[in-house]
Amino acid sequence: MKPRHPLQNFARELRNNSTDVERLLWRHLRNRQLEGVKFRRQQPIETYIVDFISFEKKIVIELDGGQHLENREYDQQRDDCLRANGYRVLRFWNNEVIDNIDGVLEVIRACCIAMAPPPPNPRPLGAGE
Numbered sequence: 001m002k003p004r005h006p007l008q009n010f011a012r013e014l015r016n017n018s019t020d021v022e023r024l025l026w027r028h029l030r031n032r033q034l035e036g037v038k039f040r041r042q043q044p045i046e047t048y049i050v051d052f053i054s055f056e057k058k059i060v061i062e063l064d065g066g067q068h069l070e071n072r073e074y075d076q077q078r079d080d081c082l083r084a085n086g087y088r089v090l091r092f093w094n095n096e097v098i099d100n101i102d103g104v105l106e107v108i109r110a111c112c113i114a115m116a117p118p119p120p121n122p123r124p125l126g127a128g129e
Contacts (some may be wrong), residue, residue, distance in 0.1 A: 007044035014042040014049060021063055021094045022051060028105055029061075035112040045085065048078050053087070057115040060087045061108065065094045088115060 018026070022041065029039040029052060043053045045060070052061035060082050064075075079089045090111060092104050 007047075007049055011042045011044050011049050018042070019063075019065075019094075021065075021097050024101065025052070025061070025063065025097050025104070028101065029108075034105065035109055037112045045087075046081055048081065050082070054112070057112050058087050059108075059111055059115060060089045062089060062091045063094055063097060064091055 018041070026041055028034060029041075032038055037054050037057055037059075039052050039054050039061075041052050043050055045053065050060045051063050053059065062075075075091075079091075082089050088111060090108060092107075097104050
């Protein structure tokens, strides 16, 4: 049996108490609605819990409220850690999600397309014959 991440219980609590803005974005990301990409919400990665993540595309989406103005150094350390683990980090202010959800979704969509895995190599001619 796979051991649980130490932050798993806290992540579950955050999922159960999500903000209005998180719920708004989640309505558009859940069930592979965006480019067929699976996203999870409130997922532990190392010592952090990210708002949304696609393991498949290696994309993290963070929603920032006013408290992030005071925590820029922490956010930078967090982003550096996530990037070191191969993730692309997209950050949006809460008001961006509320006032321009279509624009936010288009940025996420473009990132999903850009992070697409390369197509499989075709078999060389004569292979398997």
